[in-house]
Amino acid sequence: SLSSYGRHDLAYxxxxxxxxxxxxxxxxxxxxxxxxxxxxxxxxxxxxxxxxSAWFYQTLAGINPDPHAPGFRHFVIRPMPVEDLTWVRAWHASPFGVIKVAWRAAADVLHLEITVPPNTTATVVIPSTTARLVQEGGRPAASRVGIRPELSAAGEARFTLEAGTYSFTAPRTPSGETSR
Structure with a gap:
């Protein structure tokens, strides 16, 4: 698919x-x-x-099962904002509770709200210029309880989240687009 090659903009x-x-x-x-x-x-x-509809959930909202841990005990949130879309809100009823993702994009910042149900964990991959500038609740995300920073590739910030609700802000890449 187009998104498999990083062309979320064209797929949209x-x-x-x-x-x-x-x-x-x-x-x-x-x-x-x-x-x-x-x-x-x-x-x-x-x-x-x-x-x-699966493309809307898996790509735009970014809600995906972890292929190594089926059943949504651990899952991956990897939203893929596209230039002409300013917000997305989605949820998935997993066996452990409701997974929620909502994002809103401005010219230079991405606001991302995530709910991780009880007894689960999630890997979140946030499209951003750099992981160290990502904040959660107004503070550096890497220093927050329930958030563990992971090795991140260029253009993204990767964290493991414990159960809870999180509110991230992240600087966007210069074009507003992301790569996969």
């Missing part, structure tokens, strides 16, 4: 634009399932009752 455009080729064009034309091709010339029910 394909989702919302109303010109061909796009999911938005399908909706405009009355589609209620995924079609076999972008133009509606073949099967109009190619993937039985398929949709793109």
């Amino acid at each position: 455009r394909v989702a919302v634009q109303t010109t061909e080729p796009s999911y938005g064009n399908w909706v405009k034309r009355g589609a209620t399932t995924l079609w076999e091709d972008w133009f509606g010339a073949a099967s109009l029910d190619h993937i039985m009752f398929g949709d793109i």
Whole structure:
């Protein structure tokens, strides 16, 4: 998929634009399932009752199971803001409780609210210029109780979170985009 190659911006455009080729064009034309091709010339029910909602949760909100710990006892939050979208709010009812993610993007800062249910942990990967500038509750995130800093790649800040509710602010990368 486009997001697998770091093109969340292009995937978002394909989702919302109303010109061909796009999911938005399908909706405009009355589609209620995924079609076999972008133009509606073949099967109009190619993937039985398929949709793109998983992409909204997994990419835009960033709620993902940990592939090494199935069942959401540990999970990964990796939101992928795109330039034209200013906020996202999503939740997932896991076996341990509700996982919540909400973010709001300004030109130079990302505000991120996360709820980690009881008896679980989460790895959060925040798109940011540098991990040391990420704050939680107005203080450096690395110094907060329940937050453990992890080795971070360029353009991101990575932390392990214990159960609780967190409010992060992070400087955004210069373009506002992220890489994966």
